[in-house]
Amino acid sequence: MTAPLPDTRPPRKGRALPDTQHGIRRRNLGRVMHAVSAEGPLSRAAVASHIGLTRAAVSTMVDDLIRWELLEELGPERPGRVGRPGSALAVSGRGPAGIGAEVGVDHLAVCAVDLRGRVRARAVRHGSNRGRAPEPVTEELTDLIRRVVTEAERDGLWAAGLAVAVPGLIARDSRTVVRAPNLGWRDTDLGALLPAELSPTVDNEANFGALAELWLGAGTPPDFLHVSAEIGIGAAVVVDGDLLRGTRGFAGELGHVPVRPDGPECPCGGRGCLEQYAGEEAVRRAAGIEPHEELLGLLAERADSGDRAVRTALSDAGTALGIALTGAVNLLDPETVVLGGALAGLSPWLLPSLEAELRGRTAGPACPVTVSTLGPEGPLLGAAHAVVRAVLDDPAVVAERA
Amino acid sequence: MTAPLPDTRPPRKGRALPDTQHGIRRRNLGRVMHAVSAEGPLSRAAVASHIGLTRAAVSTMVDDLIRWELLEELGPERPGRVGRPGSALAVSGRGPAGIGAEVGVDHLAVCAVDLRGRVRARAVRHGSNRGRAPEPVTEELTDLIRRVVTEAERDGLWAAGLAVAVPGLIARDSRTVVRAPNLGWRDTDLGALLPAELSPTVDNEANFGALAELWLGAGTPPDFLHVSAEIGIGAAVVVDGDLLRGTRGFAGELGHVPVRPDGPECPCGGRGCLEQYAGEEAVRRAAGIEPHEELLGLLAERADSGDRAVRTALSDAGTALGIALTGAVNLLDPETVVLGGALAGLSPWLLPSLEAELRGRTAGPACPVTVSTLGPEGPLLGAAHAVVRAVLDDPAVVAERA
Numbered sequence: 102m103t104a105p106l107p108d109t110r111p112p113r114k115g116r117a118l119p120d121t122q123h124g125i126r127r128r129n130l131g132r133v134m135h136a137v138s139a140e141g142p143l144s145r146a147a148v149a150s151h152i153g154l155t156r157a158a159v160s161t162m163v164d165d166l167i168r169w170e171l172l173e174e175l176g177p178e179r180p181g182r183v184g185r186p187g188s189a190l191a192v193s194g195r196g197p198a199g200i201g202a203e204v205g206v207d208h209l210a211v212c213a214v215d216l217r218g219r220v221r222a223r224a225v226r227h228g229s230n231r232g233r234a235p236e237p238v239t240e241e242l243t244d245l246i247r248r249v250v251t252e253a254e255r256d257g258l259w260a261a262g263l264a265v266a267v268p269g270l271i272a273r274d275s276r277t278v279v280r281a282p283n284l285g286w287r288d289t290d291l292g293a294l295l296p297a298e299l300s301p302t303v304d305n306e307a308n309f310g311a312l313a314e315l316w317l318g319a320g321t322p323p324d325f326l327h328v329s330a331e332i333g334i335g336a337a338v339v340v341d342g343d344l345l346r347g348t349r350g351f352a353g354e355l356g357h358v359p360v361r362p363d364g365p366e367c368p369c370g371g372r373g374c375l376e377q378y379a380g381e382e383a384v385r386r387a388a389g390i391e392p393h394e395e396l397l398g399l400l401a402e403r404a405d406s407g408d409r410a411v412r413t414a415l416s417d418a419g420t421a422l423g424i425a426l427t428g429a430v431n432l433l434d435p436e437t438v439v440l441g442g443a444l445a446g447l448s449p450w451l452l453p454s455l456e457a458e459l460r461g462r463t464a465g466p467a468c469p470v471t472v473s474t475l476g477p478e479g480p481l482l483g484a485a486h487a488v489v490r491a492v493l494d495d496p497a498v499v500a501e502r503a
Numbered sequence: 504m505t506a507p508l509p510d511t512r513p514p515r516k517g518r519a520l521p522d523t524q525h526g527i528r529r530r531n532l533g534r535v536m537h538a539v540s541a542e543g544p545l546s547r548a549a550v551a552s553h554i555g556l557t558r559a560a561v562s563t564m565v566d567d568l569i570r571w572e573l574l575e576e577l578g579p580e581r582p583g584r585v586g587r588p589g590s591a592l593a594v595s596g597r598g599p600a601g602i603g604a605e606v607g608v609d610h611l612a613v614c615a616v617d618l619r620g621r622v623r624a625r626a627v628r629h630g631s632n633r634g635r636a637p638e639p640v641t642e643e644l645t646d647l648i649r650r651v652v653t654e655a656e657r658d659g660l661w662a663a664g665l666a667v668a669v670p671g672l673i674a675r676d677s678r679t680v681v682r683a684p685n686l687g688w689r690d691t692d693l694g695a696l697l698p699a700e701l702s703p704t705v706d707n708e709a710n711f712g713a714l715a716e717l718w719l720g721a722g723t724p725p726d727f728l729h730v731s732a733e734i735g736i737g738a739a740v741v742v743d744g745d746l747l748r749g750t751r752g753f754a755g756e757l758g759h760v761p762v763r764p765d766g767p768e769c770p771c772g773g774r775g776c777l778e779q780y781a782g783e784e785a786v787r788r789a790a791g792i793e794p795h796e797e798l799l800g801l802l803a804e805r806a807d808s809g810d811r812a813v814r815t816a817l818s819d820a821g822t823a824l825g826i827a828l829t830g831a832v833n834l835l836d837p838e839t840v841v842l843g844g845a846l847a848g849l850s851p852w853l854l855p856s857l858e859a860e861l862r863g864r865t866a867g868p869a870c871p872v873t874v875s876t877l878g879p880e881g882p883l884l885g886a887a888h889a890v891v892r893a894v895l896d897d898p899a900v901v902a903e904r905a
Contacts, residue, residue, distance in 0.1 A: 125527075324750045338834065340747055347836020348726045358830035359864065362763060371829065371864035427773065428760035428830050432740065434749020462761065462773035 126162075127497045129154065133162050134171060134192070134493045138216070142175055142189035163190060170196030171216065171496050192216045197261035197492050197499050198253050200299060201485025202242055203306065204267050206231055206283045206332050207394070209238070211245040213253040213260070214485035216492065218317075222252035229394075232285045235278075239294035246296060261492050261499055263299035264484035265291065266306040268331055273350030276303040282368065283332045302487070307335030307353055308344055309483030310441050313475055315339055316486050322436040326429055328355060328422070329442030329479070332381050338433060356380065358425040378421030381443075387414035397443045404450045415450035422451065423458025430459065430468045441473035442480075448472045528564075529899045531556060535564050536573060536594070536895045540618070544577055544591035565592060572598030573618060573898050594618045599663035599894050599901050600655050602701060603887025604644055605708065606669045608633055608685045608734050609796070611640070613647040615655040615662070616887035618894065620719070624654035631796075634687045637680075641696035648698060663894050663901055665701035666886035667693065668708040670733055675752030678705040684770065685734045704889070709737030709755055710746055711885030712843050715877055717741055718888050724838040728831055730757060730824070731844030731881070734783050740835060758782065760827040780823030783845070789816035799845045806852045817852035824853065825860025832861065832870045843875035844882075850874045 129152070136151040137143055143151065149159040166172040173195075174188040194217055203210045207230070212223040224245040230238050242265075250260045269281025276292030295301040311327035323342040329335045334356035338345040345352050356376040357369045364373020377383055385396055388411045393399055403411040426438055440448050452470065459467040473479065492499055531554070538553040539545055545553065551561040568574040575597075576590040596619055605612045609632070614625040626647040632640050644667075652662045671683025678694030697703040713729035725744040731737045736758030740747040747754050758778040759771045766775020779785055787798055790813045795801055805813040828840055842850050854872065861869040875881060894901055 322750075336834070340742070345742060345747070345835070348724075348838040349836055352834065352836040354833035354836070357833045357864075359826050360764065362826045368866070369864075370866035424761050424764045425830070428827070429834055431756035431759045432738070432754065432831055432834060433747070434751055434754040434756070436750040462759075462771075464770075464772035 127495055129158075130162050130166065130496045131494045133159060133166060134496050137172060137190050138192050138493055142191045144189055148190065165500070166496060169496065169500055171492070171499070194219075195257040196259065197489075197502075198258040199485040199488025199492070200246060200249060200253075200260045200263040201309075201481050201483070201488070202246060202263060202265045203481040203484065204230065204238060204242060204265065204284070205306075206268060209242050209245055210481050211242070211249045212481055212485050213249050213258065214482070214489055215258060216489055218486065218489065220482075220485075221256055221258060222249045224248050230284055235284075235286055235289045235291065235294055238284075239291065243296055246299070250299075259502070260299055261502075262488040263295065263301040264309070264487045265295065265301055265303045266309040266480040266484045267291065267303060268306050268333070268335070270349075270351050271303050271305050273346055273348070275350075276301065278303065279349075279351075304484070304487075305335070305337070305350075305353070306331070306480040307337045308346075309481075309487065310335070310475075310479035311337035311339050311344065311439075311483070312487060313479040313483030314439050314441060314473055315342065316490065317475060317482060318439070319474060321439065324434075324436045325439055326355075326426070326433060326435045326437075327439045327441055327473075328426070328444060329440075329473075330379075330381065330444050331442060334376050334380055334422075335442070336429075338435070340433075355425055355429060358428060360421045360424045375421055375425040379418035379425075384414050384418050387417060397446060401446050404447070412450055415447060416454045419451035419454035420458055423455040424462075426455070426468075426470075427459055427462040430463075435468060438468055438470045439473050440470060441475065442477060445473045445476065529897055531560070532564050532568065532898045533896045535561060535568060536898050539574060539592050540594050540895055544593045546591055550592065567902070568898060571898065571902055573894070573901070596621070597659040598661065599891075599904075600660040601887040601890025601894070602648060602651060602655075602662050602665040603711075603883050603885070603890070604648060604665060604667045605883040605886065606632065606640060606644065606667065606686070607708075608670060611644050611647055612883050613644070613651045614883055614887050615651050615660065616884070616891055617660060618891055620888065620891065622884075622887075623658055623660060624651045626650050632686055637686075637688055637691045637693065637696055640686075641693065645698055648701070652701075661904070662701055663904075664890040665697065665703040666711070666889045667697065667703055667705045668711040668882040668886045669693065669705060670708050670735070670737070672751075672753050672756075673705050673707050675748055675750070677752075678703065680705065681751075681753075706886070706889075707737070707739070707752075707755070708733070708882035709739045710748075711883075711889065712737070712877075712881035713739035713741050713746065713841075713885070714889060715881040715885030716841050716843060716875055717744065718892065719877060719884060720841070721876060723841065726836075726838045727841055728828070728835060728837045728839075729841045729843055729875075730828070730846060731842075731875075732781075732783065732846050733844060736778050736782055736824075737844070738831075740837070742835075757827055757831060760830060762823045762826045777823055777827040781820035781827075786816050786820050789819060799848060803848050806849070814852055817849060818856045821853035821856035822860055825857040826864075828857070828870075828872075829861055829864040832865075837870060840870055840872045841875050842872060843877065844879060847875045847878065 132152040136148050145160050146156050149156040170193050172190050173193045175191055198213045198215050201212050209226045213221050215221050267278055270279045272279050278286050278289045278291055291303045307329055310329050314321050314327050325339050327337045336353040336355035357374045359373050360375050361373035365377045366372055367374040367377050534554040538550050547562050548558050551558040572595050574592050575595045577593055596617055600615045600617050603614050611628045615623050617623050669680055672681045674681050680688050680691045680693055693705045709731055712731050716723050716729055727741050729739045738755040738757035759776045761775050762777050763775035767779045768774055769776040769779050
């Protein structure tokens with residue numbers, strides 16, 4: 102946490118490196134990193150054949166990547182091969198790490214992920230953030246961040262950047278939380294409250310959750326709709342392996358799709374929005390449960406033990422989700438819908454009615470629904486991996502620091 | 504219509520030319536064409552400064568583009584300038600042309616558009632295609648196509664490709680009409696029924712209508728939702744200047760977004776879909792009008808003359824559109840919604856209730872709704888321009904032919 106870091110923010114879609122010699126070299130450095138990351142350990146010759154460049158060109162790049170602590174040599178390959186023995190290359194377990202952080206309604210969490218994708222340090226603080234001002238919350242978060250960075254540094258890593266997941270609307274290409282109703286934040290420039298030397302980026306937790314699913318999920322296709330819930334209903338749309346962000350950065354507001362246009366009023370200004378049927382508060386009331394700190398766990402427990410009111414409430418929420426998702430599937434034609442976050446844990450009681458709606462409202466085969474295996478850590482992991490991916494995509498950004 | 508043509512199909516998003524010398528040169532040829540097309544006439548020096556390459560590199564490419572009949576020299580620039588007089592370059596009004604065709608429910612239409620974007624030949628045939636087999640329809644369409652190509656050839660043009668707009672679902676990256684309910688077609692390989700020497704491509708009319716709006720509309724932003732209607736409700740989503748196609752190619756089915764989940768049954772298998780409230784049939788019945796060939800004109804005429812039943816029917820359709828669009832806007836966060844096709848002509852009576860729903864269901868400023876000025880020709884023009892754009896993007900595709 103010394104010199105200011107280069108810009109590791111993910112590029113806005115369509116903003117690519119230019120077709121200059123320099124830009125092409127930077128792209129090729131990224132191709133080398135991705136080849137070794139996906140297929141490694143690989144010899145230099147194998148990398149060259151993977152990305153379609155000469156061994157000489159790859160060797161020069163690999164030398165730089167080793168100097169920058171992005172790749173490491175594992176020693177000579179097993180003997181018996183023809184020619185000069187090559188050394189297998191692997192993505193470095195030292196060097197740059199991505200710092201991910203999450204501002205949850207009921208907790209704060211931070212983790213460090215190395216270039217190999219392993220979590221190397223983490224810190225959590227439980228306690229409600231509802232209605233707290235952004236300053237004390239970000240102060241506590243910064244303490245956790247410094248603790249995690251120090252721990253990572255002891256392990257031979259250094260922080261290549263920080264990405265923060267927030268349950269709210271973030272203006273596109275900014276670090277401004279436009280609205281986070283469950284925290285009570287409005288038009289807050291979070292970037293100014295976070296450690297500047299880590300070049301912090303800020304994004305919606307549903308977006309980071311979907312990216313985690315894309316990068317870490319088992320067999321997740323490049324086109325899917327990710328639906329999650331903490332307090333509100335969050336969703337994110339991934340198209341051809343990229344997040345669909347929307348003009349203002351507000352895409353994915355599935356929670357405010359009208360399900361029954363004359364239904365109950367919603368704080369968003371609408372009526373009968375999905376959140377009025379499938380949001381945490383609505384389900385709690387329908388199930389006849391008093392406000393409770395660990396509501397999601399309680400719902401799962403009671404549903405599991407056969408509580409009729411809870412099962413009916415979850416089944417009705419599944420129906421509402423199915424109606425809203427029918428519209429979304431008709432508009433977006435995703436390959437699959439993934440239920441993540443809190444919805445994953447409740448899926449046994451949501452899925453039957455949800456899938457019945459999707460099936461019943463489609464002439465052809467219905468869009469398949471799968472359940473995330475990442476659990477509630479998706480947004481935090483997605484944030485840390487966003488920094489890691491930015492380094493893999495354009496490794497030259499860390500050249501000055503290394 | 505002699506030698507087989509190169510592939511001028513628009514590339515699947517993300518499939519770019521490779522970073523080889525050859526690929527980079529092809530990309531740069533496209534940049535030259537787009538610079539001259541958008542800003543021309545331009546001198547070679549001006550092109551070079553526009554795209555950030557040396558004058559020498561640009562000059563070699565320009566020579567090729569002139570030989571291929573894609574650019575033409577307008578003669579020496581006005582005197583009085585310092586240095587060797589340059590010759591202004593313009594996009595050619597001869598050479599390759601895009602052939603667009605439309606299979607409408609009540610008509611067939613074909614046009615030829617030159618690289619400057621001007622319509623140079625056209626042919627139309629009125630008459631219902633409802634329930635007719637694909638073979639006789641495509642035979643008639645092929646007659647129109649040959650007539651238009653012959654007319655264009657007399658004018659110094661040659662057909663660089665054919666794109667056909669169809670009111671139905673087209674499987675992605677194929678020419679197969681999976682379902683066109685208003686024609687009665689199902690799983691029809693239209694490519695096999697069209698003149699092979701024109702390398703025909705096939706796409707949904709709503710997609711071509713949206714592309715026309717993107718390329719030809721006045722001030723259309725790169726992120727918008729295009730809603731049109733002929734018989735059904737069609738929509739297309741444009742994100743960062745690209746069509747969002749969906750996994751199977753079926754994205755944009757706004758007509759089957761549930762508006763009132765317990766509403767009337769829809770042939771799609773659902774209930775209360777938008778088409779049950781705002782589709783042509785639904786509006787006709789609500790307005791108390793008997794089946795009629797020129798229904799849209801009749802509706803506009805009666806609404807204009809103050810017919811209460813028609814005005815109520817259109818206002819109710821606007822309400823249903825507003826509910827479905829609220830969901831779509833929440834999911835996609837477009838910069839604007841554009842009403843095109845038949846909806847443009849009926850917009851005076853649809854817009855008040857439509858906009859009231861959008862405003863009333865949103866806490867912040869509602870997404871603006873604009874009306875297309877392209878009229879019902881959008882899909883036909885979009886098809887022809889898709890071929891023209893493919894030539895501008897990758898001019899080398901016509902090198903062999905020229």
